[in-house]
Amino acid sequence: MSEVFAAHRDMMMGVAYRVLGRVTDAEDVVQEAWLRWAKAEDEVEDPEAFLVTVTTRLAIDRLRRVQARRETYVGEWLPEPLMTSEDVAGDVAEGVERAESVSMALLVVLESLSPLERAVFVLRDVFEFGYPEIAAALEKNEAAVRQLATRARAHVREGRPRFEVDPETWREVTDRFVAACLNGGVQGLMELLAPDVRLIPDSGGNAVAPRRAIVGAEQVARFVLKIMQLTGSFLASVGVEDRAQTEYRMVMANAGPAIQVVAGERPIVHFQLQVTDGVVSACYLVVNPEKLGGVVSQDEWVLRP
Structure with missing residues (x-):
């Protein structure tokens, strides 16, 4: 694995897990992203933009497929547990908000979002990418991305726990x-x-x-x-x-x-x-x-x- 890819792998895993809610699916997405990186590495000018774009698109495509299967899932559906430490696994921990974004409570709320809304919320509100960067990754215009972000935040505010606990x-x-x-x-x-x-x-x-x-x-x-x-x-x-x-x-x-x-x-x-x-x-x-x-x-x- 190249040093450049390895340096971004945790962030990619963090994006994929939050979009998909399953560790195994997220690992598959990151593995597929690695294959695409290996083919294009010498031609990539901005590794982070390339890797985040590939990971996000693959995660959205997979989420659309698995959502169809979830319609026949027996009983309630919960995210696959993610083992973490005092620091948050899947990325470099940056405070309470980043940690809260992998909580079971919030991941359950994210299930109510469309795949595009979920991806925009993760990229913007969790990883703090700019709207132009997200628009490029999703091949959407910036105005559409802002609308997706607004809708996603409204759903999250409505569904997330009202009181945080220490x-x-x-x-x-x-x-x-x-x-x-x-x-x-x-x-x-x-x-x-x-x-x-x-x-x-x-x-x-x-x-x-x-x-x-x-x-x-x-x-x-x-x-x-x-x-x-x-x-x-x-x-x-x-x-x-x-x-x-x-x-x-x-x-x-x-x-x-x-x-x-x-x-x-x-x-x-x-x-x-x-x-x-x-x-x-x-x-x-x-x-x-x-x-x-x-x-x-x-x-x-x-x-x-």
Whole structure:
């Protein structure tokens, strides 16, 4: 891999992941961009413009294809978890806004945008490219790009969480959430949940889980306990024979703390919370094995159930 390409690879991965919401798809896009770069490297005058343009166009094309497949996806669809560190993976971290742009909450909101709106939002509001640069990358006039950016921001403002949470509170609530799950008490877990909390489960039809969101503190608490206590039917659905093989891990994912249940180093549950005003306002649950193959991370702590 050339030094020039390597120097831009993290940014390309960051753009592709935010546009697509899947690590595997983003990696495929970057690999295809590499092939095109290898053919054109000697003729390129502006490497960054070339690589961002190629990556963005490939990501838009792939997103259009996968959106058609998502129409037949079984149940709710969530982004594929991205393992991160205290610095944000996928680019050079530049503060809270860049970190927040890979949060599960915002990526879910971005799903409501068209592929072009999503690409413009990522390039302009996350990576701060100029309108002329984005227009050239998308082969649109600048006025059209500005309109796309305006529409995208309006959708994001409408759908994103109204209150941001500081990292310490997020981590504290996540720790208490795990403790409540292990203690097995519905009431203790409900105390951490907003009355209108939503749990969004993504199984793809490949694991035992509801196919629609669960709403309400008691309903969510009872379901969470059932999942986190690893019932036999759930374990069987993800190919685990013995509960003794499992352990809980706290990891960093999508720029915040997340909970994983791991069986023999293979994640079978990935849980991330959205915290508002000190309580859990949303739960994102990924149990589709197809989305958990690449999410093994350096754990912060391990606890056997």
